[in-house]
Amino acid sequence: MTLDAQAPTTTPEVAGMGHSMKRKEDPRFIRGQGEYIEDVVLPNMVWMDIVRTPYAHARIKSIDASEALAMPGVLAVITGKDLEAAGLHWMPTLAGDKQMVLPVDEVMYQSQEVAGVIAETRYQAADAVAAVYVDYEPLPVVVDPFKALEPDAPVLRPDRGPDKQHNRIWHWESGDRAATDAALAASDRVVPIDVYIPRIHVASIETCGCIADYDPVNAHLDFHVTSQAPHVYRTVISLVSGIPESSIRVKTHDIGGGFGGKVPVYPGYVISIVASLTLGRPVKWIEDRSENLQADSFARDYHIHAEMGLTDDGAITGLRVKTLADHGYTDAAADPSKYPAGLFNVITGSYDMPQAFVEVDAAYTNKPPGGVAYRCSFRVTEAVHTIERLVDEGARAVAMDPAAFRMKNFIRKDQFPYKTPTGWEYDSGDYHTALQKALDMIGYDELRKEQAEKRARGELMGIGISSFTEIVGAGPSHEFDIIGLKMFDSAEIRVHPTGSAIVRLGVQSQGQGHETTFAQIVAEELGIPASKVKVEEGDTDTAPYGLGTYASRSTPTAGAATAIAARKIREKTRHLAAHLLECSPDDLEWTPGQWNVKGSPDRFKTIAELAFAAYTDHPAGMEAGLEATDYYDPPNLTFPFGSYICVVDIDKGTGQVKVRRFVAIDDCGNIINPMIVDGQIHGGLTMGLAPALYEEISYDEQGNNLAGTFMDYLLPTAMETPAWETGKTITPSPHHPFGAKGVGESATVGAPPAIANAVVDALAHLGVTNVDIPITPQKVWRILHEKGVA
Numbered sequence: 001m002t003l004d005a006q007a008p009t010t011t012p013e014v015a016g017m018g019h020s021m022k023r024k025e026d027p028r029f030i031r032g033q034g035e036y037i038e039d040v041v042l043p044n045m046v047w048m049d050i051v052r053t054p055y056a057h058a059r060i061k062s063i064d065a066s067e068a069l070a071m072p073g074v075l076a077v078i079t080g081k082d083l084e085a086a087g088l089h090w091m092p093t094l095a096g097d098k099q100m101v102l103p104v105d106e107v108m109y110q111s112q113e114v115a116g117v118i119a120e121t122r123y124q125a126a127d128a129v130a131a132v133y134v135d136y137e138p139l140p141v142v143v144d145p146f147k148a149l150e151p152d153a154p155v156l157r158p159d160r161g162p163d164k165q166h167n168r169i170w171h172w173e174s175g176d177r178a179a180t181d182a183a184l185a186a187s188d189r190v191v192p193i194d195v196y197i198p199r200i201h202v203a204s205i206e207t208c209g210c211i212a213d214y215d216p217v218n219a220h221l222d223f224h225v226t227s228q229a230p231h232v233y234r235t236v237i238s239l240v241s242g243i244p245e246s247s248i249r250v251k252t253h254d255i256g257g258g259f260g261g262k263v264p265v266y267p268g269y270v271i272s273i274v275a276s277l278t279l280g281r282p283v284k285w286i287e288d289r290s291e292n293l294q295a296d297s298f299a300r301d302y303h304i305h306a307e308m309g310l311t312d313d314g315a316i317t318g319l320r321v322k323t324l325a326d327h328g329y330t331d332a333a334a335d336p337s338k339y340p341a342g343l344f345n346v347i348t349g350s351y352d353m354p355q356a357f358v359e360v361d362a363a364y365t366n367k368p369p370g371g372v373a374y375r376c377s378f379r380v381t382e383a384v385h386t387i388e389r390l391v392d393e394g395a396r397a398v399a400m401d402p403a404a405f406r407m408k409n410f411i412r413k414d415q416f417p418y419k420t421p422t423g424w425e426y427d428s429g430d431y432h433t434a435l436q437k438a439l440d441m442i443g444y445d446e447l448r449k450e451q452a453e454k455r456a457r458g459e460l461m462g463i464g465i466s467s468f469t470e471i472v473g474a475g476p477s478h479e480f481d482i483i484g485l486k487m488f489d490s491a492e493i494r495v496h497p498t499g500s501a502i503v504r505l506g507v508q509s510q511g512q513g514h515e516t517t518f519a520q521i522v523a524e525e526l527g528i529p530a531s532k533v534k535v536e537e538g539d540t541d542t543a544p545y546g547l548g549t550y551a552s553r554s555t556p557t558a559g560a561a562t563a564i565a566a567r568k569i570r571e572k573t574r575h576l577a578a579h580l581l582e583c584s585p586d587d588l589e590w591t592p593g594q595w596n597v598k599g600s601p602d603r604f605k606t607i608a609e610l611a612f613a614a615y616t617d618h619p620a621g622m623e624a625g626l627e628a629t630d631y632y633d634p635p636n637l638t639f640p641f642g643s644y645i646c647v648v649d650i651d652k653g654t655g656q657v658k659v660r661r662f663v664a665i666d667d668c669g670n671i672i673n674p675m676i677v678d679g680q681i682h683g684g685l686t687m688g689l690a691p692a693l694y695e696e697i698s699y700d701e702q703g704n705n706l707a708g709t710f711m712d713y714l715l716p717t718a719m720e721t722p723a724w725e726t727g728k729t730i731t732p733s734p735h736h737p738f739g740a741k742g743v744g745e746s747a748t749v750g751a752p753p754a755i756a757n758a759v760v761d762a763l764a765h766l767g768v769t770n771v772d773i774p775i776t777p778q779k780v781w782r783i784l785h786e787k788g789v790a
């Protein structure tokens with residue numbers, strides 16, 4: 001299908017799937033009535049602020065907190081030595097490594113936590129931070145991951161075992177090395193590319209924060225936190241602290257953006273908990289913007305060398321990829337255990353590729369933890385960028401148009417389900433239709449003519465394509481776990497006697513609109529109007545266990561659980577209806593919102609009548625009530641895709657890249673709410689524009705963060721954002737209960753290579769084969785200058 005949305009089967013009042021229902025959460029957001037962690041004030045609450053190191057690598061000779069402790073309102077200063085006494089100075093990371101809560105001997109990156117200061121007010125805590133004196137002895141700093149792997153590099157993590165006294169964290173590979181080497185050796189030509197995907201930061205509007213509230217009388221911890229994965233947090237807190245999970249309640253509030261940055265457990269959380277345990281009072285900690293940009297977990301930082309084999313007539317024969325990943329001083333990514341480089345081996349992309357081999361080495365450096373999946377399914381962004389850049393260079397090598405090259409090498413619609421050479425089974429796709437739709441929408445042939453005319457006049461215009469395949473919905477439990485927890489997700493639905501309902505979920509919205517779309521799933525399945533379905537997430541005391549929201553997994557996992565739980569309820573109402581209508585359940589058929597006696601249109605019971613009967617008139621032998629729970633273990637991931645085309649003009653005088661047009665055709669299978677999906681794509685495209693042209697966290701040789709404020713880390717605003725032109729195709733997932741695939745990160749994944757390809761396309765006639773992102777005016781100007789054009 002090439003429709004923009006499937007036809008709804010429910011009325012606008014019921015607002016099941018396919019209705020652009022307005023977001024139920026927005027009335028409180030647009031009135032400033034949201035409740036973020038900063039809004040939560042508990043009786044008797046105190047504040048924590050953190051002492052951080054200016055050095056990227058140094059020995060702590062001493063910490064003198066006496067002056068700080070004497071200051072007004074200061075209640076405690078917690079150091080690594082205090083935690084060491086309780087064995088809490090290190091904690092496990094979700095990737096199976098260890099991370100310091102507070103250092104005892106050495107600091108490992110600039111802005112690392114050194115001590116927690118607790119005071120009656122935020123200002124008193126901040127003043128006292130400046131009065132904690134730490135004596136450091138600077139140590140050699142390793143910022144380059146290639147140098148980190150050299151034999152004489154200082155060993156950054158001597159705490160690891162005797163066989164691991166080096167800076168290589170792990171080596172991972174996927175695919176058939178020998179078969180790929182043979183395929184490339186037999187190719188008419190091999191096209192190489194070197195790509196660096198720099199470190200970036202999610203920079204959510206709301207920084208990370210928490211309130212640890214330990215009640216010593218009842219030995220109970222309430223932990224309010226900005227977490228994308230509250231249940232996992234509760235388990236980790238229990239494992240680290242020894243407090244039983246039944247005595248811990250993790251509670252989220254509204255969350256102002258997560259994008260992967262609110263999955264890791266940060267040292268500040270643990271220090272707050274220790275402080276609350278010590279003082280018996282609620283302790284609030286919220287990062288300021290600089291702390292957030294300097295010390296949280298970061299994304300990307302992949303150095304990639306890739307080679308593609310080709311026949312002279314432009315058929316891809318194989319792909320070989322070698323990568324070095326900079327993880328900072330600890331591997332604190334939240335990748336599934338079996339996939340230390342995330343789902344990077346989806347790098348064969350949308351192409352029918354006979355052979356592929358991918359290897360990744362990860363290195364420690366004196367930087368904050370890296371590897372966060374920034375609006376990305378565990379490294380798919382890095383993979384898509386590489387393959388989409390390489391495909392353009394492949395097309396150029398055989399003198400084919402990049403659209404025609406893609407059309408020739410795409411996996412065909414009739415090849416699905418398609419097994420990739422690195423082991424994934426793509427569920428469904430129709431790549432030719434999506435690209436054709438994008439080409440038609442943007443007027444590709446006309447643009448190529450315009451480009452030729454402009455090039456003849458010496459003007460720089462480029463057209464870039466990105467035809468990405470995504471991989472979302474982690475994941476099937478036989479393959480996917482985080483610290484051993486299988487990556488299912490869950491939903492519990494209760495229908496009340498008067499026909500309204502509540503859904504509780506194991507996932508956690510950070511702005512994606514779950515309160516609306518999950519209500520619409522229930523509306524679709526049961527006919528209860530979405531306006532009467534309350535959606536609740538983020539309270540571990542009430543919600544069923546789930547692994548949380550990241551990597552666009554909510555719809556593929558908890559969305560599926562919601563539909564199946566609703567179907568369990570629907571099945572029970574069939575028996576209730578049979579009882580009320582005095583017929584056999586087999587004589588009933590479901591039409592949206594009611595059970596009808598087959599062939600007797602006037603004999604039916606509505607869902608509202610059946611909900612009432614569940615509490616007032618259920619038959620003997622049937623349990624009262626109307627509720628169901630489902631823990632959904634997906635049989636496979638879902639593979640959304642899209643084709644994006646970008647047109648850029650480059651100013652020869654300044655090197656400034658202007659995105660003139662950007663067409664995005666997306667396919668996420670069946671759509672719950674078209675307006676929300678469009679919103680996800682619009683936001684995602686701007687978050688793809690950001691690293692393509694503006695954002696980078698880089699470090700100098702001493703490990704100083706060169707982009708630790710918004711003066712240096714350039715977030716695009718409405719001024720920089722072009723008018724996105726969006727469209728859809730719909731190719732349902734064959735294994736998802738209602739044919740949906742995830743969509744939240746598609747545009748962030750797909751957009752950067754379209755922009756980079758457009759820039760390289762504008763400069764290719766000068767002999768340029770790659771420009772690494774972010775493509776800043778300075779970088780472009782330097783190239784133009786070198787080529788004698790600027």
Ligand code: CDP
Pocket residue numbers: 512513514517518549550551552553554555556668669670671672673674676677680740741742743744745
């Ligand atoms: O896990 P996350 O919520 O970030 O990503 P998602 O499952 O891709 O969903 C993002 C938003 O788009 C949610 O509100 C979904 O319910 C909605 N969505 C939709 O309406 N239709 C789809 N096929 C996929 C997502």
